[in-house]
Amino acid sequence: MNEERRLTTRQAAELLGVKPATVYAYVSRGQLTSRRDPVGRGSSFDAREVEALARRNRREAATPTGELSVRTSLTLIERDRYYFRGVDAVALASRYAYEEVAEWLWTGALPHGARFAAPAEPLAAARRAVAALPEHSGPVDRLRVAVAAAAVADPLRFDLSEEAVLGSARCLIPTLVGALPEAGPAAWAGDGRMARQLWARLTACEPDPDALAVLDLALGLLVDHDLAASTLAVRVAASARAHPYAAVSAGLGALEGPLHGAAGRLAHRMLAEVLERGGAAPVVAEYLRAGRRVPGLGHRLYKGGDPRAQALFARLDDLPQAGPALGAAREVAEVMARQGGGLHANVDLALAVLTVACGMPAEAGETVFAVARTAGWIAHALEEYQERPLRMRPSGEYHGPRPPQPMP
Known part of the structure; x- marks a missing residue:
């Protein structure tokens, strides 16, 4: 029996x-x-x-027609909060460093003091490739080229076992950061945590522990956010059994779209203009007059406020140099609140406060987002490798002329 x-x-x-x-x-x-x-x-x-x-x-x-549903054990979003593997994501990112949050998302374990290190050969290849780009290249341009170069330097990239993919991920993230041009002295990066390594690529301002802690918090908060457009692109690539570097490239490609990755840059420029003009009202008025959306406000998944923004604003409150930018952001939100739209500040506005306050360029928020989210993309690729291949193959609904048509 x-x-x-x-x-x-x-x-x-x-x-x-x-x-x-x-x-x-x-x-x-x-x-x-x-x-x-x-x-x-x-x-x-x-x-x-x-x-x-x-x-x-x-x-x-049996998934309903027209609705793409993907099972995941990584991130849950509900009631204006979000969770990584069932743990409150804000609490997790507030207590642990970015590398540790990434490990939790990948493995469900929290190795204390986790560090990521870039191997010499992939890092050198990525740096050479990035250095060959035009000077005006954007951060996502550089990261996409760095991913491709690092992939070619990794002979194990086609091994899709969990152990091999995680090994590649722990090397890829610091390789991406290390391939970016230095904005400050190399000694600032050292061999410390990813937040410190990234800082030296974002600003010429000397790092202080409190500012580094805010950057590290931002990285941890942005590790994953369920099936955003870039994450879905990663899962489609992984469904076709693309190696993890190619899957990350798919995510970076989707991030290039102005509706997904550019919001932080727009919010940064808006805050800089508010500070320059001495008030939010004329800046907001010009946005509305031109029929443009005021960046950094509202989120379709959080009606009561973006918890990532709330966590970052709370930490920025303790950062003296963030005072002016923080005041500008709150003034923008107050001016918009008079319209009664119920729009709250989102994480893009909070990131803009950080980047403006720390002397970072407008595209710095985009860089922080892409580096942070690489860990989440790897986690989703790992999940997708365990599913039936090519399952994300919707059927097209043809609306062209019916055959037979005459030969052109």
Whole structure:
């Protein structure tokens, strides 16, 4: 009665509704385990394991038409809060460094004092590639080129096992940061945490512990945010079994869009203009007159306020040099509140306060976002590697002329 039920390859294929070759593809991806027949006539499979996989595939197939639903164990957003693996994300990022938050998202473990280090060869390749770009290149341009160069220097990039992907991730993030042009003395970066390494690429202002802590908090808060556009692009690439570097490149490509990655830059410029003109009212008026959206306000997932912005504003309150920019941001929010739209400051506005206060360029917020989110993209790629390949293949709804049409 308790004997384990075994299925032949053909029986497993019939139960799953796939070809026998696909059964072995499931084995290679770790979704099924096989046992060689002692007489050498093929493999057998645990019936319960096959049935569980069949149920999972049926649930995916039952997703309502027109609605893309992706199962994830990484980030939950509800009631104006968000959680990493069930733990309050703001509390986690407030207590632990960016590297530790990334490890939690990847593995569900919190190794104290985790550090990421860039290997010499990929870092040198990334720096050479970035140095060859035109001087006016933006941060995402540089990061995309650095990812491609680092990928070529990693012979293990096609190994999609969890161990190999995590090894690549721990090297890739510091390689991206190290490939960016230095804004301050190299000694400021040292071999410390990612926040310190990144600081030396963002500003010529000397770092102080409180400002570094705010930057580290921002990195931790931005590690992941469920299925944003860039994250979905990463999962589509991973579904096609693109290696992790290529998956991160897909995320960076989506981040280039003005509706996803550019908001921090726009908020920075708006705050700088408010400070220059001595008040928010004329600046906001010009935005509205031109029919432009005032950046840094509102978020479709947080009606009561973005918890990431609230956490950053609370920490910025203790940063003396942030006072003017913080006042400008609050004045913008107050002016807009008179319209009664109920729009709260979002994380882009909070990042803009940090970048303006610390003498960083307008694109610095975009750099912080991309570096931070790379860890989340890797986490989503790891999840997707465990799913059925090419599952994110929607069917097109053709609206062109019906055939046959005359040959042009």
